[in-house]
Amino acid sequence: MTPRVLELVGVSEEPDVRDPATLRHATFVSPSMQVEVGYCVYLPPGYADSANADRRYPVV
Amino acid sequence: MHGGRPGNESCSVSLADPIDRAIRADKVGPVIYVFPNGGLVSHYDSAQHDSYGERVFVDELIPYIERTYHTLPGRAGRALQGFSQGGRGTARIVFRRPELFCSAAPGGGGYVTERSISDSGGIEDTPTALRNYGGPLRFAPEDNVWDLAAHAAETRVALPPLLVWVGTNDFNYEANLDYLRYLEGLGMAVDRLVVPNAGHHPGVIYASHGVDIMTFHERVCDWLPGSSRPERFQPSSSVEETLARHAALPEPDEEIWWRQTGQTMAWRNRHVHQFAPTVTIYRGGQVSGLRSRPMPEIAGFELTVDGESTQFDELLRSGRSTTMGLVVLHRGEVVFETYPEMQPHERPIWWSVTKVLTGNLVGILEDRGLIDVDQPVEHYVPELTGSDYEGVRVRDILDMASGVDCPDGDYSDPTTCYMQLEASLGDAERTADSPDSPYAYLANLDVGRWAEPGTGFDYSGANTVVLGWAVEKVTGVSFHDAVSREIWTLLGAEHDAAIYAARSGIPLTSGGLLATPRDVARFGLLFTPSAVKTAQRPVVSSRHVEHLRSGGRPNGCARHVSAAAVFLMESSTTSTSGTAFSRTMTYTKVGGPVGVCSSTRTATWWQFG
Numbered sequence: 242m243t244p245r246v247l248e249l250v251g252v253s254e255e256p257d258v259r260d261p262a263t264l265r266h267a268t269f270v271s272p273s274m275q276v277e278v279g280y281c282v283y284l285p286p287g288y289a290d291s292a293n294a295d296r297r298y299p300v301v
Numbered sequence: 302m303h304g305g306r307p308g309n310e311s312c313s314v315s316l317a318d319p320i321d322r323a324i325r326a327d328k329v330g331p332v333i334y335v336f337p338n339g340g341l342v343s344h345y346d347s348a349q350h351d352s353y354g355e356r357v358f359v360d361e362l363i364p365y366i367e368r369t370y371h372t373l374p375g376r377a378g379r380a381l382q383g384f385s386q387g388g389r390g391t392a393r394i395v396f397r398r399p400e401l402f403c404s405a406a407p408g409g410g411g412y413v414t415e416r417s418i419s420d421s422g423g424i425e426d427t428p429t430a431l432r433n434y435g436g437p438l439r440f441a442p443e444d445n446v447w448d449l450a451a452h453a454a455e456t457r458v459a460l461p462p463l464l465v466w467v468g469t470n471d472f473n474y475e476a477n478l479d480y481l482r483y484l485e486g487l488g489m490a491v492d493r494l495v496v497p498n499a500g501h502h503p504g505v506i507y508a509s510h511g512v513d514i515m516t517f518h519e520r521v522c523d524w525l526p527g528s529s530r531p532e533r534f535q536p537s538s539s540v541e542e543t544l545a546r547h548a549a550l551p552e553p554d555e556e557i558w559w560r561q562t563g564q565t566m567a568w569r570n571r572h573v574h575q576f577a578p579t580v581t582i583y584r585g586g587q588v589s590g591l592r593s594r595p596m597p598e599i600a601g602f603e604l605t606v607d608g609e610s611t612q613f614d615e616l617l618r619s620g621r622s623t624t625m626g627l628v629v630l631h632r633g634e635v636v637f638e639t640y641p642e643m644q645p646h647e648r649p650i651w652w653s654v655t656k657v658l659t660g661n662l663v664g665i666l667e668d669r670g671l672i673d674v675d676q677p678v679e680h681y682v683p684e685l686t687g688s689d690y691e692g693v694r695v696r697d698i699l700d701m702a703s704g705v706d707c708p709d710g711d712y713s714d715p716t717t718c719y720m721q722l723e724a725s726l727g728d729a730e731r732t733a734d735s736p737d738s739p740y741a742y743l744a745n746l747d748v749g750r751w752a753e754p755g756t757g758f759d760y761s762g763a764n765t766v767v768l769g770w771a772v773e774k775v776t777g778v779s780f781h782d783a784v785s786r787e788i789w790t791l792l793g794a795e796h797d798a799a800i801y802a803a804r805s806g807i808p809l810t811s812g813g814l815l816a817t818p819r820d821v822a823r824f825g826l827l828f829t830p831s832a833v834k835t836a837q838r839p840v841v842s843s844r845h846v847e848h849l850r851s852g853g854r855p856n857g858c859a860r861h862v863s864a865a866a867v868f869l870m871e872s873s874t875t876s877t878s879g880t881a882f883s884r885t886m887t888y889t890k891v892g893g894p895v896g897v898c899s900s901t902r903t904a905t906w907w908q909f910g
Contacts, residue, residue, distance in 0.1 A: 278362070
């Protein structure tokens with residue numbers, strides 16, 4: 242599958258992230274649009290710790 | 302969901318800093334925030350511009366996020382929030398897909414523009430839209446925050462709690478207040494966060510009041526640490542256990558299913574819907590978010606049982622208690638909650654707690670002048686003319702003082718009046734001689750009276766079944782539909798409930814309620830000054846509550862005891878004729894001890910309050 246990237250709509254420039262450990266920029270491919278879509282995600286402190294591997298977090 | 306157009310996932314990342322500070326300072330629990338890109342017409346679907354921001358977000362990004370990150374699954378783990386254009390998007394999406402979210406917080410939305418879209422049948426032709434898109438944007442008629450909200454209110458979908466947030470210097474401030482009042486006018490409860498002197502900027506509001514918004518989501522979605530809700534869904538029964546339990550169920554003409562004790566009974570109490578017919582009680586409107594305010598002293602309460610000292614929570618979890626679940630509320634907030642023998646989403650049978658629904662419905666009809674409790678019951682149920690109930694006032698039936706000789710009691714003797722009635726309802730062993738219909742059985746009841754009506758208390762489900770019949774006669778609908786219409790759709794309930802209806806679709810109005818403990822706790826709140834925390838408008842009148850509190854007759858029993866004691870059967874001992882019912886408890890105290898009734902006849906006693 243080769244994503245079609247739309248100008249304006251698909252992926253914005255990566256933000257200036259002050260703490261890349263918790264705020265990151267990523268993309269996923271929309272199955273219906275066949276386009277790569279960007280999103281930012283904030284992950285709370287401790288998210289990546291192995292001790293929290295089974296922990297589930299709510300999402301806003 | 303970000304503001305502005307076109308989509309830009311980096312637009313609102315300034316929120317991440319105050320979010321991170323709040324979590325690190327332990328002001329709120331850890332939470333993931335996702336900042337989506339809303340597409341060309343931010344957060345809206347537009348065939349005109351071949352951009353489907355809403356669809357991509359709801360149907361594709363949400364599932365992707367939940368596959369990719371360690372998220373709480375399902376509705377209970379998802380809150381929706383946005384600002385400006387994202388506030389409009391939040392409102393449109395929550396009213397179109399309310400089942401997906403446990404909370405929604407639209408902020409600073411441009412609702413004046415949405416109003417013009419509504420008024421024009423779908424045209425957005427603001428100067429900004431004309432400039433950005435080279436012409437008007439076109440949406441389907443009623444695809445706007447005003448009409449979608451009205452539609453959601455009409456269809457009684459399960460709306461999550463809402464928070465409108467805006468600064469007083471926002472150019473959309475007045476529009477947000479107008480929209481908030483509009484939602485309230487539709488019967489929705491809406492929290493508001495008005496930030497003095499803040500302009501049209503979510504980062505500014507989050508810097509000073511982000512904790513309030515995060516706390517809102519945390520509270521209404523019940524994400525608080527210490528919440529007893531399991532992090533992942535747990536089934537109530539394995540495949541193997543379900544098969545074995547069903548294989549062990551007796552034939553209806555040999556033995557009624559509730560004669561067992563211990564784990565067998567516990568399983569059956571939790572799975573009535575699997576092996577017996579039920580009728581549905583429908584929920585409606587917005588789900589009320591019960592706030593959690595744990596009081597550790599309840600769990601740690603020291604007490605002595607059988608000479609051994611223990612703590613309350615330890616007792617509930619020990620083999621000495623058959624408690625399945627327990628919810629304790631104080632001032633409308635959950636202060637203690639535990640599920641030793643069930644999952645919170647299960648709907649066990651509540652037995653005589655059901656009687657409270659029946660008595661309360663009579664109270665509602667009394668409030669409307671549709672029932673006069675001083676009338677003899679045959680005034681409402683003419684079929685009872687000629688039966689033992691002829692001439693008995695509704696008031697005396699409500700007070701469990703009908704004098705009709707049909708008491709609860711020896712559940713092992715199939716020949717008693719009570720057990721014949723139960724057999725007609727399918728809740729006792731049936732023989733060739735069992736009455737076919739409870740209505741016909743009661744209409745021809747000829748067992749005599751043990752006392753003059755109104756002179757002696759004796760607990761009897763027959764009285765409640767008669768009241769349920771009166772409710773059907775006066776309302777013209779089935780009992781369970783009356784419960785839906787008058788109580789459950791107005792309750793802020795999270796789930797539909799049901800009533801065990803073993804024969805002919807006739808609900809067991811004296812004992813068949815199936816509901817989650819939290820929803821029954823919401824029902825209990827209706828009797829307290831905290832009713833406003835769960836219901837949009839009064840359901841149980843203060844007059845009715847005063848009657849319950851002031852006590853009835855005879856001998857100081859709470860009035861409407863047939864119904865009054867939610868709290869009676871399940872909070873005092875439920876050991877009846879040696880059958881130790883595993884029980885689910887919800888206990889609501891209506892502002893003080895309600896009373897103690899001693900049966901004038903059998904020297905048993907019931908304690909309320």
